[in-house]
Amino acid sequence: MDSQHPPLETLQDIKRMMERSSRFISLSGWSGISAGICALVGAWAAQQRISAYLQAKRSDNYYRGETEVVSGNVASLYNDLFLIAGITFITAFISAFLFTWARSRRNGTPLWDRTVQRLAWNTILPMVIGGLVLIRAIELHYFELVAPGCLIFYGLALVNASKYTLGEIRYLGYGQLILGIINLWSGVYGLYFWAAGFGVLHILYGAIMWWKYERKR
DSSP states (O other), rough: OGHHHHHHHHHHHHHHHHHHHHSSSSOOOOOOOOHHHHHHHHHHHHHHHHHHHHHHHHGGGGGGOOOHHHHHHHHHHHHHHHHHHHHHHHHHHHHHHHHHHHHHHTTOOOOSSSHHHHHHHHHHHHHHHHHHHHHHHTTTTTTGGGGHHHHHHHHHHHHGGGGGGTTTTTHHHHHHHHHHHHTTGGGGGGHHHIIIIIIIIHHHHHHIIIIIIOOOO
């Protein structure tokens, strides 16, 4: 029986080597957790700004019959929301990158090789196309499509890229797609669906990945 162990261990080593060469396996669970926290903070900030806008809309100063005042308040709201979204994305990206970089160093795997390039391309392409679609939707004032559109195109990007990294990321993509599709028929709750997808699901995914791959046994 003992003589069978060396060939078995050799096969396992070969399998691990093939996996390392074809997949980027250094994604950190903390990357998902940090990105989810950033998303929840961004959603909270956006909700506070929307609440302030609605409160101003109900006030007597808003109903002075001046079109410039109305349009100015709406334009200010959109600018602030775009600013919050931009800061949230940049902060989440930087934090996720740092945790992944740290794990990549610990694992001794390159952070930029052909596998990572394929992963990046298959992730970025659906998101860029989705971004262009959503920009056009905003131009046409279809604002209720922004949140579900973000979830759907991001979910497609994750599913598309899952073959180049940890397979579990596919299920995160499925979760984003399900939330996005449901949100298509409940647009008034877009911010809550956005927070659930980019915030809660990311934290759950990150915690599961940390527990499965990174915790010290």
